[in-house]
Amino acid sequence: MTIETERLRDRVAADMIRARERTTLLTGAVDDGDLIRQHSPLMSPLVWDLAHVGSQEELWLVRDVGGREPVRPDIDELYDAFKHTRADRPALPLLSPAEARRYVAQVRDKALDVLDAARLEGRRLTVDGFAFGMIVQHEQQHDETMLATHQLRVGSPVLTAPPPPAVSSPIAGEVFVPGGPFDMGTDTEAWALDNERPAHRVDVPAYYIDRAAVTNGHYAAFIAAGGYDDPRWWSPAGWDHRQAAGLTAPRHWQRDGDGWLATSFGRTAPIVADEPVVHVCYYEAEAFAAWAGKRLPTEAEWEKAARHDPATGRSRRYPWGDDTPESHHANLGQQHLRPAAAGAFPGGASPLGVHQLIGDVWEWTSTDFAGYPGFGPFPYREYSEVFFGPDYKVLRGGSFGTDRAAIRGTFRNWDYPIRRQIFSGFRLARDASSESAGDA
Ligand SMILES: [Fe+2]
Numbered sequence: 001m002t003i004e005t006e007r008l009r010d011r012v013a014a015d016m017i018r019a020r021e022r023t024t025l026l027t028g029a030v031d032d033g034d035l036i037r038q039h040s041p042l043m044s045p046l047v048w049d050l051a052h053v054g055s056q057e058e059l060w061l062v063r064d065v066g067g068r069e070p071v072r073p074d075i076d077e078l079y080d081a082f083k084h085t086r087a088d089r090p091a092l093p094l095l096s097p098a099e100a101r102r103y104v105a106q107v108r109d110k111a112l113d114v115l116d117a118a119r120l121e122g123r124r125l126t127v128d129g130f131a132f133g134m135i136v137q138h139e140q141q142h143d144e145t146m147l148a149t150h151q152l153r154v155g156s157p158v159l160t161a162p163p164p165p166a167v168s169s170p171i172a173g174e175v176f177v178p179g180g181p182f183d184m185g186t187d188t189e190a191w192a193l194d195n196e197r198p199a200h201r202v203d204v205p206a207y208y209i210d211r212a213a214v215t216n217g218h219y220a221a222f223i224a225a226g227g228y229d230d231p232r233w234w235s236p237a238g239w240d241h242r243q244a245a246g247l248t249a250p251r252h253w254q255r256d257g258d259g260w261l262a263t264s265f266g267r268t269a270p271i272v273a274d275e276p277v278v279h280v281c282y283y284e285a286e287a288f289a290a291w292a293g294k295r296l297p298t299e300a301e302w303e304k305a306a307r308h309d310p311a312t313g314r315s316r317r318y319p320w321g322d323d324t325p326e327s328h329h330a331n332l333g334q335q336h337l338r339p340a341a342a343g344a345f346p347g348g349a350s351p352l353g354v355h356q357l358i359g360d361v362w363e364w365t366s367t368d369f370a371g372y373p374g375f376g377p378f379p380y381r382e383y384s385e386v387f388f389g390p391d392y393k394v395l396r397g398g399s400f401g402t403d404r405a406a407i408r409g410t411f412r413n414w415d416y417p418i419r420r421q422i423f424s425g426f427r428l429a430r431d432a433s434s435e436s437a438g439d440a
Pocket of ligand 1: 052056081138142
């Protein structure tokens with residue numbers, strides 16, 4: 001066993017433990033009634049997420065990698081995300097909170113045992129600990145989903161975190177990104193998922209991109225200017241949805257005289273003008289962009305801004321370089337329970353000076369979710385491929401609720417353009433050829 005393999009094993013174990021601590025926090029913060037209850041038809045009961053995390057860990061690590069006997073083959077079907085919609089899950093004969101906790105602990109013991117003995121090479125599933133990385137990311141993704149459920153939960157606050165770092169003069173304006181090719185996606189990131197592969201060259205024409213995400217203050221100005229009542233700014237599909245859903249402001253906002261309050265994890269307070277707007281759908285982002293005389297970036301523009309190093313021509317793992325995210329790089333991992341003003345993480349800026357591409361809010365792009373040229377499904381079609389097509393828009397960069405194990409410059413998230421229970425915001429871009437070019 002090489003030292004490198006041992007180091008990888010230690011890192012995997014630490015990531016698994018960190019994920020479980022977060023799951024335990026999110027499921028331990030509420031009582032059994034709140035674990036079983038469905039807080040929104042968009043979300044599963046928290047107790048479903050909990051046992052589902054264990055079920056996936058059993059399937060991939062205990063049974064597949066470890067070749068061990070099944071722990072609970074009788075519940076596979078209950079926790080198969082493709083068998084039951086979120087809305088249907090509360091009616092299933094789910095494990096009780098106590099049973100679910102026992103089950104995930106039992107699976108975890110076996111999975112750590114498998115990790116001890118696993119050869120982290122050979123099969124594609126085990127090379128560099130891929131299956132373990134996939135399961136760590138899966139648990140962290142469900143933790144973010146559970147955090148979104150907490151945001152939808154009604155009742156007194158149960159989660160606390162310090163506010164994000166304050167900023168005296170927030171970052172604003174835009175940067176020019178010269179035209180030319182860059183390497184999008186990856187062949188080398190060990191835990192990258194199938195949809196991030198393969199690396200391929202993409203020629204991106206010159207464009208401008210904002211140094212910061214759109215803020216609450218800017219968004220309130222759009223509302224004040226009648227943005228929600230003017231079909232000029234909305235795409236036909238966006239306007240239809242705005243009408244049908246009765247949208248008038250981001251989710252969780254409410255009027256307070258001339259201003260706005262927002263409710264965050266059970267606490268209601270005035271919006272903070274300099275912080276990124278969150279809980280907006282794609283159609284709202286698109287309408288704001290049109291009103292502002294700009295547009296959303298394409299996915300390739302977003303990734304070029306986040307990864308391309310003009311000095312060397314190579315693509316970085318993150319905007320700041322190749323180092324794993326630390327607390328000074330980005331607002332990740334629920335360390336703060338809201339996005340931070342631009343400028344709060346100067347150590348995470350890109351070479352061109354674009355801030356906070358990683359963390360804070362998932363950023364809507366204008367691109368439909370699709371496979372890269374040469375895409376191959378792995379380890380199964382349902383991971384990504386079945387979602388390819390015009391129904392889903394790509395979001396990038398992760399949010400304050402995303403763990404560092406589940407985000408990187410190549411990571412792709414996707415959702416329906418009407419969704420806004422997620423921690424979604426956006427930043428703006430424009431063509432370099434558009435009229436006002438150069439006045440940044
Ligand atoms: Fe899942």
